[in-house]
Amino acid sequence: MTSDEEKQTDQKALLEKLEEYLPGRFVRKDLTARIKEGANVPTYVLEFLLGQYANGSDPVTIERGVENVKKTLANNYVRQDEAEKVKSKIRENGSYTVIDTVTVKLNEKLDRYEASFSNLNLEGVPVDEQYPKQYERLLIGGIWSIVRLSYDHESEDHFVIDSLTPVQVPSIDMQEIKDARQHFTTDEWLDLLLRTIGMEPDQFDKRVKLLLIARLIPFVENNYNLVELGPRGTGKSHVYKELSPNTILVSGGQTTVANLFYNMARHEVGLVGMWDVVAFDEVAGINFKDQDGIQIMKDYMASGSFVRGRTEVQASAGMVFVGNINQSVDVLLRTSNLFEPFPPEMGTDTAFLDRIHAYLPGWEIPKYKPAFFTKGYGLITDYMAEVMRELRKTGYGDVIEEYFTLGAQLNQRDTIAVRKTVSGMIKLLFPDGKFTKDELEEVLQFALEMRRRVKEQLKKIGGMEFYDVNFSYIDRESGEEKFVTVPEQGSATLIPSGTEKPGYVYTIQYDDSGRLSLFKLESQQMPGKGKLEKAGVGYNRGTREGMDTAMRRLESHYADIDQRIMPKKHNYVVQISNLNGNGISEHMALATYISLISISVGRSTLDSMVVLGDMTVGGSIDKITNLADTLQVAKDSGAKSVLLPSSAMSQMSEVPADLFGAFTWVTYQTVEEAAFKAFGLG
Known part of the structure; x- marks a missing residue:
């Protein structure tokens, strides 16, 4: 049997089940598309009519029903461009049935409810108070309805609602x-x-x-x-x-x-x-x-x-x-x-x-x-x-407890979210409340992923407050803990794996909008007289001064690194890019210094390294603030090793254990030591 024949067999078997267990509750879905053209009404309106005229699977009944629905829509659905024609019919015939969106408002001055018809372009039609009482959604946003309208020549209002039936299953x-x-x-x-x-x-x-x-x-x-x-x-x-x-x-x-x-x-x-x-x-x-x-x-x-x-x-x-x-x-x-x-x-x-x-x-x-x-x-x-509306009255949020417990990194909001997703999926897939442990586990994994995606982005935006994203669940019977990831977290990182070109340096600093960002520095060297061209920094005075500080440091201390550098015989271009946005940072002196040395000696920094910290005009090392969040950005960016001042090690107690274990640590005490260690020397 071919795959097409198998599909036809499966669909025939499903149809037989529908006819036996849900008679009159189903329609052939392509019928909706057939009759929708020319009638800009929601699917549920069309299928409300199909349910009356064309439910079941008998071809003759279906075709007769489709024609009835088409006739009903042709005669009663109000097109906006035919509104005046329909009003005329109501007046000339005395009464007429229309299908339209009806909204009801209370007219306080006249102390009565009045209906507005969307496509019929008719407002202020008096409506009996029983309708807004019985169907409150008429008062907010309106609802598709089948309405019998009549015309009273003697009344000031003229149009009168004889009956109103919202399009919904009773x-x-x-x-x-x-x-x-x-x-x-x-x-x-x-x-x-x-x-x-x-x-x-x-x-x-x-x-x-x-x-x-x-x-x-x-x-x-x-x-x-x-x-x-x-x-x-x-x-x-x-x-x-x-x-x-x-x-x-x-x-x-x-x-x-x-x-x-x-x-x-x-x-x-x-x-x-x-x-x-x-x-x-x-x-x-x-x-x-x-x-x-x-x-x-x-x-x-x-x-x-x-x-x-x-x-x-x-x-x-x-x-x-x-x-x-x-x-x-x-x-x-x-x-x-x-x-x-x-x-x-x-x-x-x-x-x-x-x-x-x-x-x-x-x-x-x-x-x-x-x-x-x-x-x-x-x-x-x-x-x-x-x-589905009836299913809102039941809840399955606690069904997890029989087989599983949620991992330690889910807080109260995470737990509520996961339970609600599990409950919703169970209602849809198992409205009778009967399912196996394996089926529940699949739903639970799905729910954990959907919530973890929220939490992963919160971690990016809000930092360490939302650090706990390693969602898991524990099998009560076996005690096994299983972790759930989100597929897109395997996407390519900003810092590529392997060795970068000489002159390429990555650093993480606060940009001028106050956001921790990953910056990439790229340097070029050519013969010249010691000129530094700064690219990608605009007119930011602080950034320019920091880069000039790096250049002066190179001119005065290059012999401590490599006597062959001779910065006065070369010109340099350093371009800075914010890989997380558009802002720039003033704390670029140390990264610029290492980038200039890298291009001068033709050495690359250690694989997937970020340089943390900055230096002053006098060559002192600035203190790092908010180390934990900085390291989280480094990890998310793909860093594998971190160059940081020795003074920052006192902040390691603030860094979660799994984040601490994500890097190879390289520490420095002086500017020149930072340069040597960035290249794996010293």
Whole structure:
């Protein structure tokens, strides 16, 4: 049997299971694409209609149902360019049914609720108070609805709402899902979930499948905070816009505390109180009009509550942040961090970033192409949305305890994050709560990786406070401890392995923005009269003076190093580059001195070495501040050996043991000793 025949056999077997255990709850997913053209409505709206007219697998029933859905959309879906035509129909016919996004507001002056229709371009339509009471989301953001409108010639308002039915499943029986799940293998259920969100599982490996499903965790887990950054065209925002009427995608970036959290003037809870998931599209553009917006967001992300005035508000909406990374992950890891696309007030706020439970590596998900979209059968999207909403009422965060304990380097926030990710994945993959130890271990490893990715970037941004990133778990039965890494940490480092060219020197110093950065110095030598040209330093006076100090030291002490150097018979060019950003440092005298000697004698420094410390005009050695953080930058940059002043050894008690063991240590007491030892001499 060929691979194509095997796939057809597997899909036929899955269809038979769907027909037996979930009858009427599934549709053929390519039908959505067939009827979506010309109707710019979310997938869950189309599949709500397909669920009424075209569920099942009988070809005749499907085709008849598709025609009914097309007819319904053609007759009732309101296109913006046909709004006046539809209004005319309502007036001339007396009544008419429309499908549109409806938002309800309270008109305090008239003491009544009024509806606005998005595509129909109709506002101020009186609506019975039963609807906003029964469907609160009409008040925040609006919801797709099927509405019967009539026309009253004698009333000032004219348009009247006879009936309003939001597009959502009225109720579900969770036992149906639990019973059905037992008849599917884990791989079959995973494939069913992927087809439910429109993806063809045969196009992806297991890793990508899990990443795609992880996008759904905020749908099933209360107060779950997720970040996904990656290339364009990978469907990052798709599920938050198309998959469920219980989520809202905030586009455009700018928002207010009143809109998102609480309107004090109206005493109304904002988006977080009305939706299960609030997703922000294009994180780079997020902007709060209110100064306290980010602080309130931090409070909410940590506890699920916030205080406005005298009111404390509890809510369960998850916060999702999606956006684009415009360069390769390797480059981003070498020059910045994986939160770099966030606006500065968020991307450098470690307290905010520490509240993120998982960072989904969007760069691992391939860009969408036609073959990725399934033609197979999946659950009706709206039905799945309500199943996920019901799953929010249960929790599986404690299931780890039966088989595993978490390692010592996970703090309280790490533990909460891992438990929430485990709980969410268990709900999605095992809604009946039945799974094996091996299946739980796979989910646990995934959860640890997603949180460690957050912690690794916090370490880059916040230093030693977030040093504990070696996440692990312990098997209770065997006592074996297993460590979980993140794949991208194996990326190429800034300091290459092996021997560099003469004149190349690396040093770590604070730049003029106050950030610890890795600097690379490159020197050239040519015949001349002792002139030093400084490149890459701009007009920074302190840096230039430090480099001049190095040149004068070379002129006065070269004979102590090698009499053949003769600096007055050569000209030099020294270029300095900040490999972590754009800033420059004033503490470049010692590194420049070693770089000049290196190019003069044709010797390279020790393999993968960083030079720490600086010298004064008089040749004294400056004290190193914040040694532990400096060494962490050295390790992250790929350094294998460190040249540092002997006085710094008194600070070694501050350096964690595994960081201490990461380097070969070379110490010096004088400027000339530093030069000799940098080349492995003396």
